[in-house]
Amino acid sequence: AETGKAGNWFINVLAQIVPAEMSWVSMYWLFAAASLIMIFIIISIAFPKVDLIDEEKVGSRATYYSLFKSKIVILYFLGIFAYVGVEQGISYWMSKFLQIYHGFDYETTGAAAVGNFWGFMTIGGIIGLVLLKIMDSKLVLRLFSSLAIVSLAIALYGSANTSLYAFQICGIFLSVMYPIILSLALNSVSEHHGSFAGILMTGIMGGAVVQLLIGFLSDLTSLRTGMLLNFVALLFVFSISVWAKPIIKNKTINFKKSKN
Numbered sequence: 001a002e003t004g005k006a007g008n009w010f011i012n013v014l015a016q017i018v019p020a021e022m023s024w025v026s027m028y029w030l031f032a033a034a035s036l037i038m039i040f041i042i043i044s045i046a047f048p049k050v051d052l053i054d055e056e057k058v059g060s061r062a063t064y065y066s067l068f069k070s071k072i073v074i075l076y077f078l079g080i081f082a083y084v085g086v087e088q089g090i091s092y093w094m095s096k097f098l099q100i101y102h103g104f105d106y107e108t109t110g111a112a113a114v115g116n117f118w119g120f121m122t123i124g125g126i127i128g129l130v131l132l133k134i135m136d137s138k139l140v141l142r143l144f145s146s147l148a149i150v151s152l153a154i155a156l157y158g159s160a161n162t163s164l165y166a167f168q169i170c171g172i173f174l175s176v177m178y179p180i181i182l183s184l185a186l187n188s189v190s191e192h193h194g195s196f197a198g199i200l201m202t203g204i205m206g207g208a209v210v211q212l213l214i215g216f217l218s219d220l221t222s223l224r225t226g227m228l229l230n231f232v233a234l235l236f237v238f239s240i241s242v243w244a245k246p247i248i249k250n251k252t253i254n255f256k257k258s259k260n
Helices: 002-017 020-044 061-068 071-102 106-131 137-157 160-174 177-186 193-220 229-243
Strands: none
Touching (some): 106 177, 177 193, 177 229, 193 229
């Protein structure tokens, strides 16, 4: 009973600060509260001091300059750029697409589809972890990027219900791309991993750039045409599974029994 009263109190507080017609804003307040709690917990815990080795530390200007002269560094930066771009390009525009082309309400059906998309991202991540134990990471990336391309094509050109579910399923196939690209990248150079990781992290700007380009192309043509830009990003991600040359391959389970 006390728990119920506390829950009702919290809901009443949210109701006073969130407009009735914008109930989804309450999620941001929940995230903010959770973040504050996490900050308090982290500050309260005495973590042991971590001494970074040289290759894990942020390098000098000369180090970054030498990295930027490497073609492989630029390609992997574009890989992260492309992945985050397509992730946001689909999740941001899918509800609008479903409204324009299939008449789904973006505040109900569209919003639920976006939520399911992110839920499938979690499920896909678990599937990816299992597959990486039995398959080479390049093969997993190739498989999932191919299926993402197929799923997106069905979403853009399929019937109403087909499109609704295909957009959501894209989340499964996108889920493994970020960790695999990141691990392949860091496993492709022998030094300056800390500086290289910093360069890779700046690639998340693709999430802002790609969705803006989709909007720009949509204004000039149509939203379906604008969302074709996602295929460009996915094809680049697919290409990584072809040209990547990691120093060490991910360890997989060997099911072949040794002969006595």
